[in-house]
Amino acid sequence: MDIHHYDPVTGVYLGASEAVADPVEWDRARRALIAERLSEAHTAFAAALADDVPMAEADTALMEAIQAAEAEAAALAAPAWLIPACATADAPPDVAAGERARFTEDGWIVEPVPEEPEPEPEPMHEPTEAELAAAVRARRDAEIAALRWLIDRHRDEVALGRSTTLTVEDYLLVLQHVQDLRDVPEQDGFPSAVDWPHLPPELLATGD
Structure with a gap:
């Protein structure tokens, strides 16, 4: 997921980067998915035995279900992302020449780029x-x-x-x-x- 950074003082857009997945939430989601799939697999295993399915066949089905659960958990998309301070998942609007995007309490706004003040001339040195x-x-x-x-x-x-x-x-x-x-x-x-x-x-x- 892309996140968009802005200056902490002015709010002016600085650029984008890729967010890092929250490892704690990601691990919790994977464990929850595996627990759910294992519960289903064990329920199916018990039902197979009750229906007089041979033990070897029921055991093979259980192992395949466990492997499928682990593969599904490994491919699980991250449920949450770490977004640092002075960054947002909201993309800034497009800007034209002479404009810039700035993040405020109400979100992104587009405003004219302020003109740089003319540098003050160096005071002339009066020779001693x-x-x-x-x-x-x-x-x-x-x-x-x-x-x-x-x-x-x-x-x-x-x-x-x-x-x-x-x-x-x-x-x-x-x-x-x-x-x-x-x-x-x-x-x-x-x-x-x-x-x-x-x-x-x-x-x-x-x-x-």
């Missing part, structure tokens, strides 16, 4: 002053590293006695720009309001 300072210093370090090749190239050209790609004035502008970047944490608005120094872009286009 320490996080802002770390981000500014990281950008400062990256910009200085990006200019290192200009300084190294100029120093190498001077050391080799070659004509320099940058003029002395431009080289000093690069050095001053690097120093201005180093001084960013000393600005009054640091770290929330930084005035980033800028290097003329043409100095970055003077060769590789």
Whole structure:
């Protein structure tokens, strides 16, 4: 027998499973059936003897009756089933898309599936002053590293006695720009309001 489960809190239908027969009631029914059939068999046995039926023949009939009773009891359908809490033998009604079955005190009902509430957006994280300072210093370090090749190239050209790609004035502008970047944490608005120094872009286009 199929049984149908529902949520213990909401009553919403969860699915079906097969019920387990009550072993106590099943055994009691089998014993009752065998006792009834044995009583009938013994009555027939006594009647056969009274009618002068040979003992062997009457005894064979009795044994066959006992075997038939045992076979009938073994095939007996379960008279009762174990139905757990939050389950019922009543099948839920069919539901359409957007509907669900729910078990109540009055039985199954069909209702619309409630809409899931929209998830609340995650509150935006306001960076702390320490996080802002770390981000500014990281950008400062990256910009200085990006200019290192200009300084190294100029120093190498001077050391080799070659004509320099940058003029002395431009080289000093690069050095001053690097120093201005180093001084960013000393600005009054640091770290929330930084005035980033800028290097003329043409100095970055003077060769590789």
